Amino acid sequence: MKKATDTLYCVKCGSDSLVKDGEKAYRCGHCGFTYFHNAAAASGAIIVFNGKILLLERALEPSKGKLDIPGGFVDYHESNEQALSRELYEELQLSVSDSDLSYLFSYPNEYLYKDVRYYTVDSFFELILKAEPTLILQQSEVSNFYWVDPKTLNLDDLAFDSCKRALTSYLG
Incomplete structure (x- = not known):
């Protein structure tokens, strides 16, 4: 502050x-x-394989140790889809093309980083996988990953309100 x-x-x-x-x-x-x-732009992917959703454990603040949807901030001169494809590769070594992503919705969010509150607009996409990927985590940002059954998902485990709203809408 x-x-x-x-x-x-x-x-x-x-x-x-x-x-x-x-x-x-x-x-x-x-x-x-x-x-x-x-507001800053961010993109996230609801990644589904075999009826389960991929969630990441955050290795950094804000909300270190909480669960998050894969994704991140949009850089200059990127579309939301390009940013998400880049982030998925950086965080998970998961290669996807823009055409693999289906836009779902967006929600506003607040991101508190080093005592500065950033307001974001988070766009969410769906990515349905036909085969389970081999994920290689970017350890500096992601400490673990989980394939979560939507029936057992506890929204309180999620780091950000926008992700809670997105998964609530998606699973609705």
């Missing part, structure tokens, strides 16, 4: 006169530039 004594600098002129101006805007008192802190 920003402390009252923290100084905010303008990204345009470098002046230390940046002040909050509304819910998501910051205005520079020196040059008049307005910075908008908008």
Whole structure:
């Protein structure tokens, strides 16, 4: 969280006169530039094999040790599908093409990282596998994986509200 004594600098002129101006805007008192802190985009996959859903155990904060849907943030110049394909390969060494993914829905989320609250829009996709993949985990981000029977899924084990909402809608 920003402390009252923290100084905010303008990204345009470098002046230390940046002040909050509304819910998501910051205005520079020196040059008049307005910075908008908008929502970040993220994508996740509900991966299904043999009636079970793949969940990952988070190796990092926020919510280290909690379960999560595979995925991550969208980089510049990527579509949601491209970002998800990249993330699945980075986290699990799972190769998928954009055409393997079926868009489901999106939900807003809050992501608290190092005391800064990021607002995100999380897009969810379905990926149905015909064969069980050999997964190689990116140990720096994923400590384990589980194929979970939806009937035994405990939503309280999930790290993020958007994932809880997505799985509730998906399994509904």
